[in-house]
Amino acid sequence: MESSWYMLHAALESFAITICAEGAVLVLLFSEFRRIKSILIFLLINMFTHPIYFVTRHHFFPHEHWLTGAALLEPIVFVIEALAYTVFLPIKWPKAIFASFLANATSLAVGLVPSLML
Amino acid sequence: MNSIVSSMGYILYLACIFTTPIAYANHDHMDDVEDYEYVLRFDQKDLSKFDSFVIDDGGDEYGEYLIFGKNIGSKRGGGSEKIEDFRFEYSGDIPIVIWGIPNVELTNKVSIWCKSKVGDYAGSDTPCAGVGVIKAFGEDFGKLAIQIKYSRSPVLKEVLEISSCGVHFNKPTGGALKRITETVAIKTFEINNQIVPVSYRFEYAGLPDVIITAEQALTMTKADFKNLIYVDGVVTSKNEVVTSKSEVVTSISEEQTLIRLWFYGLPVLGAVGLVILYIRERRNGK
Numbered sequence: 001m002e003s004s005w006y007m008l009h010a011a012l013e014s015f016a017i018t019i020c021a022e023g024a025v026l027v028l029l030f031s032e033f034r035r036i037k038s039i040l041i042f043l044l045i046n047m048f049t050h051p052i053y054f055v056t057r058h059h060f061f062p063h064e065h066w067l068t069g070a071a072l073l074e075p076i077v078f079v080i081e082a083l084a085y086t087v088f089l090p091i092k093w094p095k096a097i098f099a100s101f102l103a104n105a106t107s108l109a110v111g112l113v114p115s116l117m118l
Numbered sequence: 119m120n121s122i123v124s125s126m127g128y129i130l131y132l133a134c135i136f137t138t139p140i141a142y143a144n145h146d147h148m149d150d151v152e153d154y155e156y157v158l159r160f161d162q163k164d165l166s167k168f169d170s171f172v173i174d175d176g177g178d179e180y181g182e183y184l185i186f187g188k189n190i191g192s193k194r195g196g197g198s199e200k201i202e203d204f205r206f207e208y209s210g211d212i213p214i215v216i217w218g219i220p221n222v223e224l225t226n227k228v229s230i231w232c233k234s235k236v237g238d239y240a241g242s243d244t245p246c247a248g249v250g251v252i253k254a255f256g257e258d259f260g261k262l263a264i265q266i267k268y269s270r271s272p273v274l275k276e277v278l279e280i281s282s283c284g285v286h287f288n289k290p291t292g293g294a295l296k297r298i299t300e301t302v303a304i305k306t307f308e309i310n311n312q313i314v315p316v317s318y319r320f321e322y323a324g325l326p327d328v329i330i331t332a333e334q335a336l337t338m339t340k341a342d343f344k345n346l347i348y349v350d351g352v353v354t355s356k357n358e359v360v361t362s363k364s365e366v367v368t369s370i371s372e373e374q375t376l377i378r379l380w381f382y383g384l385p386v387l388g389a390v391g392l393v394i395l396y397i398r399e400r401r402n403g404k
Contacts, residue, residue: 006375008377011381012380013378022320040391040395041392041395042392043265043388043393044387044388045388045392046388046393047384047385047387047388047391048384048385048388048392049385049388050384051380051381051382051384051385051387054381055381084392088159088392088395088396088399
């Protein structure tokens with residue numbers, strides 16, 4: 001069981017990685033995300049999903065089980081985000097799903113790299 | 119743009135109103151804190167052969183506990199003599215309940231480093247691979263174990279070089295030290311738990327016990343620790359244990375406020391923001 005500050009630090013680090021990785025993918029590859037409003041929606045969605053994802057994965061899938069947790073929770077997150085993009089942005093749902101899938105896969109991959117290198 | 123900024127301002131205001139009562143809901147609840155004592159055991163009987171700790175596997179008055187690993191080699195992971203296996207021992211269990219569910223992580227898991235050369239406790243060359251072994255072992259013997267990270271335990275950190283997911287025994291022991299007992303305070307929160315050391319008792323063969331508080335331990339130097347750990351008959355000090363439970367609880371509660379603000383406030387902020395944007399879009403006739 002980690003100390004509180006360790007957990008908060010880990011959460012902040014994870015959130016920063018998520019925002020940077022997913023944001024980069026969405027802005028660079030999808031023109032629909034190159035607007036202030038789109039970026040705001042992207043941030044709000046991740047503010048909603050990321051802490052819930054982090055706490056759930058950390059609590060129920062700790063340590064060596066984290067990959068199982070990620071495998072179970074990431075699809076849920078990606079669906080929620082795709083849904084939000086469809087609702088709030090002028091983007092069709094197949095493209096929204098693809099964008100969300102790509103963004104979340106990228107952030108997961110970026111998060112995996114340090115673990116695999118250990 | 120101005121309307122978006124003002125909307126965000128309202129969202130932030132609402133989120134703060136919402137999360138502040140939650141953040142302070144459990145402030146300084148003394149009845150949430152338990153004192154729990156666990157025992158870190160190690161035995162002297164094979165010490166003469168090795169440079170490092172060897173853990174006893176005998177019974178004791180603490181009841182059920184996992185037995186310890188075998189002797190460890192004189193060179194940790196190096197030379198012709200390799201480490202066989204070794205494990206932490208915990209006795210008892212901490213009945214932590216979060217959200218009405220017993221916390222499996224805390225009551226059923228052990229942190230170990232297991233490198234096994236031969237068989238009884240099969241592991242692998244990868245650190246932390248033996249958690250499965252310990253779990254199975256625990257199930258076979260009906261034992262429960264706990265996992266505690268010693269980042270806040272200066273004494274144990276000195277005594278045992280702690281890795282992020284296991285422990286390494288590579289410090290030599292003196293002839294007299296038998297046992298270190300760490301008393302901790304535990305406080306449960308919605309999101310996580312906090313275990314904070316309160317005091318330490320050092321027990322020696324044929325010598326009086328030494329008890330130091332966690333606060334005292336923080337001020338101790340490496341030389342002080344060496345005097346406590348590598349005891350060959352000289353005891354440096356003895357203090358009465360002071361359980362500063364209230365101070366521990368207060369400091370824990372204050373930290374948890376920020377934690378709660380992040381883990382509760384951020385999703386609320388995001389959700390409320392999305393709702394407001396959605397309502398505005400509908401009004402504007404998207």
